[in-house]
Amino acid sequence: MFDIVGKRNWYFAFSALITIPGLIFILIGGLKPSVDFTGGTVWNVRFAERPTAAEVQAALVELGHPEADVRTLEDGFLEIRTEPIGLLPAQTPIPSVSLLPSATGVPLPSASSTPTPTAPGSPSGSPSASPSASPSASPSASATATPTPSPSASPSASPGSPVPSPSPVVVPPPQGTEFRELQTELESRFGAAETPSVTTVGPLIGSELIRSSIILIAVGELFILGYLWLRFGFRFGTAAIVALLHDVIVVVGIFAMLGFFFGTEFDALFVTALLTVIGFSVHDTIVVFDRIRENRIRHAGEPFGAIVNHSILQTLGRSISTSLTVVVTLAALLLLGPVTIRTFTLALLIGIVSGTYSSIFNASQLLVAWYEWDGKRKARLGAQKVVRPLSR
Secondary structure, three states, X not given: OOOOHHHHHHHHHHHHHHHHHHHHHHHOOOOEEOHHHHOEEEEEEEEOOOOOHHHHHHHXXXXXOOOOEEEEOHHHOEEEEEOOOOOOOOOOOOOOOEEEOOOOOOOEEEOOOOOOOOOOOOOOOOOOOOEEEEOOOOOOOEEEEOOOOOOOOOOOOOOOOOOOOOOOOOOOOOXXXXXXXXXXXXXXXXXXXXXXXXXXXXHHHHHHHHHHHHHHHHHHHHHXXXXXXXXXXXXXXXXXXXXXXXXXXXXXXXXXXXHHHHOOEEOHHHHHHHHHHHHHHHHHHHHHHHXXXXXXXXXXXXXXXXXXXXXXXXXXXXXXXXXHHHHHHHHHHHHHOOHHHHHHHHHHHHHHHHHHHHHHHHHHHHHHHHHHHHHHHHHHHHHHHHHHHHHO
């Protein structure tokens, strides 16, 4: 029978080899959050004249964006990063309509409180001209439009005819936005722009997303820890959480190294990938722990290390087969899938491989090391109790 448990020091050394460098790169700032967390505007664009990144960045500095960062992508596309730029038009308040009492007791509309804005370029006698109430000598007060050449002449109000209710005022939206103005300026210099994606995230949303992500991961691990403590006991639950932390550190550490050397960033989908990795790792660990609990009854009297070794060998084929099906799918998605989910797919692929390894070679081995250390501690305490009476 192959002795897996007897080589646990090698497994611990390998885990330290892949986690310690990741922790170092995390501490030195290699982990680079995307615009989802930091806030700002990311704009992927390709101009007709195919300017260089330096030329576009110089133009952005002239246009009032010295913080802009321009990078070259594939197929002539450029990635422009700036502070948050408005993609929506500014909200214009709708003018209010007040009602004036008439001679008949029926209120008539009056626009004297707020002038109605007119569309740019429209004549003063447009249909959007505001009606004004003008008193007359006749018994009935009438409301007439001030500009006479208007196709929508206001009807006069007579005592026997109903007074029309004031119609809603439609305010035309502004013609441009901050982003549109910037795009127009750049197109005037570098030709027509092809824009596949534009993303703007405010700094408040980014900080809220960071806080929510930390809370999600912490609460998820606490619930998992409580479940494992109730089902398997304190030692099993603690060993499983240590294995989970190993998987999280491996994924985050590798992304920190990729960010330090290649500028790879993590986005909101990265947090989803971490939660998925945590769930998968616990699922695989529970399978091994269940078999260990069953074998402790079947093989009562055997050393705990031998029981764990039996359990690992019995579940090894199932664990590897389950993981391989997911790994093959994720590898195909990473190579052939869209670029927008590449970070998510890569984090899942690393986490699934690490979760399978940690369930077999970390969580179970920690249990064996803990039980053996506790057995030696109890043996030393027992020996001390025996030696003390003899010394008297």
